[in-house]
Amino acid sequence: MQPQKYLQLTLAIIKPHVVKSPFVLQKIRNLIIKHNFKIVRSRRKIITQEEAELFYIEHKEKFFYNRLLTFMCSGPSDIHILADYNAIAKWRNLMGPTKVYEAQYVAPDTIRGMFGLSDTRNVTHGSDSVASVEREVAIFFKDFNFKKWYEDEERYYNLGLLHFDPTVFLHTINTDFMYKTGKEQVTE
Numbered sequence: 001m002q003p004q005k006y007l008q009l010t011l012a013i014i015k016p017h018v019v020k021s022p023f024v025l026q027k028i029r030n031l032i033i034k035h036n037f038k039i040v041r042s043r044r045k046i047i048t049q050e051e052a053e054l055f056y057i058e059h060k061e062k063f064f065y066n067r068l069l070t071f072m073c074s075g076p077s078d079i080h081i082l083a084d085y086n087a088i089a090k091w092r093n094l095m096g097p098t099k100v101y102e103a104q105y106v107a108p109d110t111i112r113g114m115f116g117l118s119d120t121r122n123v124t125h126g127s128d129s130v131a132s133v134e135r136e137v138a139i140f141f142k143d144f145n146f147k148k149w150y151e152d153e154e155r156y157y158n159l160g161l162l163h164f165d166p167t168v169f170l171h172t173i174n175t176d177f178m179y180k181t182g183k184e185q186v187t188e
Contacts, residue, residue, distance in 0.1 A: 006150070007158050008087040009040065011136040013125035016075035017117065019044065024115050025078070028123070029169055031111060032082070035094055038157045040149070041081040041141050042170045047072050055139050064120065071120050078169070079140045083157050088133065091126040098122060 012032075018024050032039070047055070052069045059065050084090055096103035096110025100122050103112035116122045127133040137144055153173060156162065162171040 004158075005085060007038070007083040007085060007154055008130075009137070009146070009149075010082050010087040010091050010133050011125070011127045011140070012080045012082050012091055014078040014080075015121065015123060015125070016071065016077050017121050018115065018123055019076050019078055028111055028115070029166075031094065032080075033164075035090065036084060037087065037091070038083040038162065038171045039080050039164075039169055040083050040153075040157065040171065041144060042078070042168060043080075043140070044076045044078050045140075046076050047140075049073055051139055055136065068120055080169070081137060081141060081144065083154075088127055088129065092128065095124045095126050 014025065014028060018028065049069065052072045053060075056065065056068055056072075059068060082091060094111060096107040096112040096116075098112070099119055100112055100116030103110055103116055103122075107113045111124055112122050127136055134146065137146075156173040157171065161174050163174045164171050
């Protein structure tokens with residue numbers, strides 16, 4: 001019997017200028033689904049000044065900091081927790097290089113290569129490490145508990161026992177399966 005391979009979580013943010021463009025937003029959502037990411041949590045919100053300051057604390061002394069905060073608080077963003085095997089690297093590869101001009105030339109089929117406008121309006125954010133995922137998720141999903149998710153939900157996401165609701169862009173555990181088979185059969 002092979003050891004179980006667990007899903008990894010990552011944080012994905014679709015930035016305000018994209019949320020204002022439904023056609024581009026749908027194309028990005030389609031890419032997320034096409035690449036087999038599972039959407040564990042999803043919300044649309046205007047990021048507050050305090051959240052943005054906390055989120056971008058490592059950039060505080062950089063010349064673009066104020067511009068970045070102003071932009072990120074300028075309208076609603078879609079914020080997702082995504083799951084997949086090696087989700088952090090996979091999402092970062094799908095996004096493409098941070099600098100849009102670089103993405104357009106060396107990775108034109110990536111999200112930033114196709115839809116990026118500038119280094120600030122580069123369409124998306126993705127966590128760069130497990131520690132970053134935990135820190136960033138805590139900012140936007142205060143009630144999300146990693147340990148509890150891995151104990152109670154990960155196996156259903158891992159086995160694909162899910163329902164996808166495109167209206168809210170979220171995967172949920174398929175409760176029909178749970179009622180028909182019983183939880184104990186899924187955990188064996």
